Amino acid sequence: MVCREFGFWAPEDFHAMDGIYELRSYQLHPGKLLxxxxxxxxGVExxxxxxxxxxxxxxxxxxxxxxxHLWYYKNLQERQMSRERAWESEAWAKAVKLTVPLLTHLDAAILRRIG
Incomplete structure (x- = not known):
């Protein structure tokens, strides 16, 4: 698979950090990417x-x-807390409400740095 970065989600100055990463992958209905x-x-903002x-x-x-998309957390507890707090944001809740119908499948994985 060859992927291209979304222009609206400029990458952080990334360097591998201890902690966990959540990789979420969505399959969209054809023609719904834009x-x-x-x-x-x-929602990301x-x-x-x-x-x-x-x-x-x-x-x-x-x-x-x-x-x-890939998110960084210090640990699973921080992940849980940040996700709970995000739901308090009207903008986040609206983005999820509007994007979920555009999906056909979702995968999520927790990753850790090795070495």
């Missing part, structure tokens, strides 16, 4: 105050209509 991106951009976004990408070759 609509998804417009809504998600607003709201969510930045609660957690560290690492990056977001969409597929260009290989399986199409796929979106991936």
């Amino acid at each position: 609509e998804w991106g417009q809504h998600w951009k607003k 709201a969510r930045r105050q609660y957690t560290t976004p690492i990056g977001a990408w969409f597929s260009q070759l290989g399986p199409l209509h796929c979106v991936h």
Whole structure:
């Protein structure tokens, strides 16, 4: 799969940190990438105050209509707390409400740095 970075989600000055990473992958309905991106951009801005976004990408070759994004957390407890706080944001809740119908499938994985 070849992916391209979303322009609205500029990558952090990333260097591997201890802690955990959550990789979320969404399969979108064909033709819904731009609509998804417009809504998600607003949600990400709201969510930045609660957690560290690492990056977001969409597929260009290989399986199409796929979106991936990566978040950093110090531990699982911080992940849980930041996700709970994000739901208090109207902008985050609205972005999720508008993007979920555009999905056909969701995968989430917790990753740790090795070494």
